Amino acid sequence: MATTRGKAPAPPTRASTRTTRATSQTTAPASTARTTRAATKTAPSGGAAQTTTSRKPLVNRDNTTEAKAPVARKAATKVPTARAKPVSVPVDNDREPIKAFLRLRPHIHVDGPTTAPYLETLTDTSVQMSDPNRDGALTENNRPRFRPSTAAPTSIYTFSHVFAASTLQAEFFTKTTLPLVRGLLDGENGLLFAYGVTNSGKTFTMQGGTTEGSAGILPRTLDVIFNSIDGLQSKSRYRPVRLHGVELGDGPGTYTRGPSLDNLSSEEPVLAQVLAEHLETSDASTTDIDPTVLSVDRNHEYSIWLSYAEVYNEKIYDLLADVSETDKPTAAQGLLLTRKALPIRPSPPSDSPDGLNGKYVSGLKQAKVESAAEAKNLVKLGQLHRRVFGTLANSQSSRSHGMVTIKLLKKHRGERDEPSAYHTARLTLVDLAGSERTKHTQTTGDRLKEAGNINKSLMVLGQCMEVMRSNQRRVAQSLAGPKHERSDTRDIKKFLAVVPFRHSKLTEILMDYFVGDGRVVMIVNVNPYDTGFDENSHVMKFAALAKEVHTLAPVQRAPPSPTKMSQNVPSGIPVPQRARIGSVAPIPHSRKVTISTGGQGGRKFSQTQVEVLEEDEDEDQSEDEDDNDEPLNPLVEALFDELENMRLQLFDAEMRCAIIEADTREEVMQEMEHRIHNMEKMFARRLMNEVEQNEMKMDAKIDMLHRSGLFGKTPGKARRVVEDLEDEEDIKMSIIAEGSEDESLYPQSSTDVQSSRSNTASPLAGKGKRIKNKKQPPRASEIRMRVPSGPEHSFLPSEDDTATETDSRRDSDEDDDGGDEDDEDDDEDEDEETEMEESEDSETSDAEWQPNSGKEASRSAKSAGPSSRSTGSFVAKSEADFFTVPPSPVFAKDAKTQSMRAKQGLTQRASGKMYALAEDLEKMALSEDAEAPASATSKGKRRFTRGTAGSRSSRAKLSLEAPEEWDEAGADDSTIIVPAKQSQASKKKR
Ligand SMILES: Nc1ncnc2c1ncn2[C@@H]1O[C@H](COP(=O)(O)OP(=O)(O)OP(=O)(O)O)[C@@H](O)[C@H]1O
Structure with a gap:
């Protein structure tokens, strides 16, 4: 539940637990603790930690409870923490499952006629999904429905919580995201991502709508953060770098402010020209302000930094980077804009107080924001860049994964202004692209490639979850047995599967949240009126899988880069394309984008053609930094690459099959129609x-x-x-x-x-x-x-x-x-x-x-x-x-x-x-003419059928013989009437 200023609850969280423990273990005053941390930081990379912390099971992290718990208590116990690098992270109960929340989308007028939803809420945590085409179901014409789906016709799924379609944005934010914001202010990392098929309400959930009170998770998060740190903002020149690092800015003011919408026309004339209409618009995200305030340690000073990246076609782009026109010859009409993909690089363990490594996006701009309004403007700017570069221009549907990362730098007021005094925490909010299947959307060309990459990244995310879950189960099983039967944890680790984080850019960036110290919340958006039962059941399965994964798994390490791998692969093993990329000069990919503006509220409608040149990231640099990676077995890596290659081929084949199937169905239908x-x-x-x-x-x-x-x-x-x-x-x-x-x-x-x-x-x-x-x-x-x-x-x-x-x-x-x-x-x-x-x-x-x-x-x-x-x-x-x-x-x-x-x-x-x-x-008649006079009686008449007109003469004679004896039916040309006696006589003769 949201709390108001001054009454914010402070539940016992992981951070607070650890803090308390550190307090009790180290009786030294705060200054001693600071010295200890400084000493740790100056130690060489990977050096022994002077203080070790062991993790305790979490007390209670139920969202509702957390929201109700008094924040004041938490604030009171909060003291500066002694940063200590653990020697090893034990596999214990200090893990929690990924929280999965289901949000049902209401039926809206653009959906067309209302059909019965195929998702029924059973309890607060479970839903039943029934295929509308399941066996026995009838169509409107009382015919049995055709069921193309391979998913089970009826399934029950459980979630951490199920939110009905009527749930308000404020309530949804409080129950799902507020705990993460709480964690961020306490110095914890957090990840929240919205997953679902196209049109299921992901963007609405993350960004919000246009009506009053419909602001989404992102603007509300910014509101709560700035509400909470009001008056405690730092004026320091230190800025966050890489994943965990802090360093001094080049000069005062250099990194303190990011680009802003206010001075866009002077700073980015190109963008201002293209998006003149959009700059005037204001939506609920800028006018709606969430009043929630969380209590924070007022002995600290805070600074907030924001970055906005998008993962599109397996490349990462900075959405806050300056947009400038290229020097290259422009297209026939319109603008030619370039943007460069950013590489992912491993974060040096020396940056992390816990010695955690991970990966960060090299070159991603992190802008300091001093108010919620400024931060929202920056987010809006990122959205505009997303439109300019096309992933939101040609379609209402998000074709890229949008990632907003809010970093918090926090320093105790009593400490000296130096890097070691700063503690960083980050919260990443991800609006994933729609997980629709290309089979049903019939996409081709660039769209097919987009869809393939979207599906690939989501598929890899699912695979990572799957592997993490099975690894964790194995560890749990081995620890569950009697003490004398337990294997050494190190032995177990040897047999654990490698989680394929690096098989997609999305998972590579998010890897740290799954293996490091951070909480993960997944929001599953479902439109139960959508016809995509099949797609939605995939989403639900994914959520069920994610819910069983516990974060903070200690067994993962950052895999080496593909470039490095290709050098170590033994001969005879095919090296997938991606592993060979390092030696090939990057080829920029160009595409044309039409951006439409205006047309609403009496504004002039206009269209702008923009040609976007997407350059690959600089591989050489990443290769240099990859040297920090520990060498892994090249054979295993090559096999992984091969596996990935085959997966891609399989995906490609499935796609082709789907298209062929669609074509064949069409052909058969036409033939039937013709017949x-x-x-x-x-x-x-x-x-x-x-x-x-x-x-x-x-x-x-x-x-x-x-x-x-x-x-x-x-x-x-x-x-x-x-x-x-x-x-x-x-x-x-x-x-x-x-x-x-x-x-x-x-x-x-x-x-x-x-x-x-x-x-x-x-x-x-x-x-x-x-x-x-x-x-x-x-x-x-x-x-x-x-x-x-x-x-x-x-x-x-x-x-x-x-x-x-x-x-x-x-x-x-x-x-x-x-x-x-x-x-x-x-x-x-x-x-x-x-x-x-x-x-x-x-x-x-x-x-x-x-x-x-x-x-x-x-x-x-x-x-x-x-x-x-x-x-x-x-x-x-x-x-x-x-x-x-x-x-x-x-x-x-x-x-x-x-x-x-x-x-x-x-x-x-x-x-x-x-x-x-x-x-x-x-x-006979002629021969007997003399003997048989014309007095033959009617009784003797015989009738025969004859066929031709050739006997006219005989008929004429015969009819003369007995004209009064004609049968009632009358004689005609084809009838011969013969006296009975004559007939008998002739018969006998014959
Ligand atoms: N809870 C809700 N209440 C009211 N309207 C909603 C809700 N969720 C979604 N909508 C509306 O549904 C439509 C689609 O939502 P949205 O654009 O967020 O879907 P999406 O999943 O982000 O799609 P895509 O993946 O294609 O970007 C929008 O018009 C949005 O306003």
Whole structure:
């Protein structure tokens, strides 16, 4: 909880514990302690310490408790500490895990429609994360969701504390950062970094928003520091150097003030020109002031120094360095600005009171600030430089890791103004770049490289955590056993894995916090409304891992530089690219940046083109300083480099796979779309065909009605005529189906339909004539031929209709004829049918057809070609005799064609036989003409089906023989009526 001025709590911290201990151990007065420290400092590097301090387990570092504890008590016990270098750092409980705080981002209007968050808060310290695409989950359309993630669908994660989306900035700062600020004022190092995917709220957490009360961690930290040291600021000329060192400035005022926004236009005209609009803006970070005051030792004087660096593309740049135009030829338009990457160098152990080494950014500007406002302006200046140099210019998303380091120099007022009197502590606040995966963001080119480097540095950070955790577990296990079974700590250390800090610039800079005396706080930002479940589960796993890592591990040392390694690598082991860099001249990397300004609040919108030249760091210098490194096993180092190389290759391969996968998915999707489109077209065409056929039928009917002059007739008569016309239509359709024009029944396009329509004579051709002659038209059942079922034939009468009609016709025949002779005739008919069947059986194998001998024969189709001698009526014996057409629309046409051909063949054969039979009958009739007078009774009439018009003459003669005996159905061109006796006689003859 935040405290107000004068009531600041002072919890027992590591520093305070150590201080108390030092007080009790060394009974000497403060001046003695000072002498001791001075002696220690003047001892040669690595010399034996005169005083050793042993660390005690921490008492209680819970954030809440700490915030509530009285600072006054702490201040009262605070005395100048005797700096003593420990001989060895024992592996004991004087470690604490990295604190991991989870912050949930609220849903904001730019996120689009609200979806249910996939993160549910269970307790103050745990959350449950459930994949929205998990098995069984349904989409809005009730379809099972596709789950591309390899992460567990539901997981529970625990944190030091979980902050709900409604948490205010002030509350968040108090619980997470205030303890670190407390530690800084007490002389402790601290690191706080915000980790999360893009758009999860890292920058909001670190810098703050634009509304009142939304200032973030960084401005609040500066406020609290300056609130607390108010009136205690030092005017000394000493300044901090390297990681732990202090040295006298070149002259008064040289290093006391850093660049400022106030005099930017005179100091940095280039920048002022580019960022004129931005200089006027003020946000909450400058107007919001955190009133919290922490109690400090008022016997000390303090000075605050600030540096701001960014790690971009595995290079470190100073964001507070002066920006100047280059002498080199400028680009076509706009400015050409250069900036030089800064090298990382090992800090000499002599700088550190504890003999700790570490690495620092060589050449990073550290500016002295005397007020919170000045410090905030400097931070803002750094942000502007970040925009100028492009990492914030082309995107709203941070593409670099931003690091603000606040250094505190503290000296007891009673001590002489000399370097040894100063104690340094630092607090680094890091806004990490978004940890999104390139697979999902589809980045290419420079962006891909950026993303690769971001991911690499974060991956290495995770690896460092992993190795540290497993090392610490091994040590803990060995110490946990019975005393006699415990191994020597030195033996254990030999088997501990090397933490790969130097595999990325980010971890190389931060290494000191993990292995040295400092506390680490990690803030995990999550946007639970984001679709990136996969990325967020990686973040959560990282946090879970970090939470298990204890800082202050004693086993690490700074690894040598790659340049040095390359010289020691045995032949035969491939040396990765980075290890060979030292011998190659650095190639500056240039890129173009467009900075947009204005456009808001009525300001003029303008764009400035800036070409940025990024030069590599000076390798020679770093090589010189690397000589301070202790030599390590070159083989191990080479293997590490190889491992790193392979990791990079793996990462690269994964990236390519992701892109290929995305391309393939796209391709498959397009192919499917194409097919579906084709199918749609096909079905639409078939539908059109059906519609046109129906239209044809309707047209034909209307045509028939016109021809028959039905309009204006009485309804009863009209109905009868319409029935007749329908029969006629059926006949016509059957004939079309059966005949050589069968293709026209299945038109493939509207053009076909049109042509078939135009080629076909009116269905009423001849009908009018028959109506005039008062002859009954043939019925549909007489000449209908079964055709395969299907949508194209739906216009034909159903089979049931045919059967019904046939039955009724049979009934009427029976009614007409009646008597025994009828029975006899029927028997004979059956005999004939059998005969016909037998003859057909021998010739046809695939289908059996028989002439409709029991009923009237149909007339032959006039449209049939000369080769088609007959298209007589056939009725299938049973359902099984019908042609079966596969239901698939693809094969329907072929099947129909085959069916038609088969029918045609059968028809031709049957009509040939019948033709022969008819001729026989004709001959017989002629020969018996004299014996059988025209008085033949109707009972003796026989009907046969014949197919051609070739027997017209015989028909003419026969019809003359018994004109009054015509069947009700009426004779027509294709019907021969033969007296029964003649028929029997001829049959017997045969
Ligand atoms: N706690 C919060 N309350 C209100 N708004 C928030 C909060 N956290 C984030 N936002 C808003 O969400 C948006 C994205 O946040 P921010 O820019 O901080 O994300 P980021 O993680 O830093 O993204 P990047 O990594 O791309 O820089 C901003 O508009 C910010 O104002």
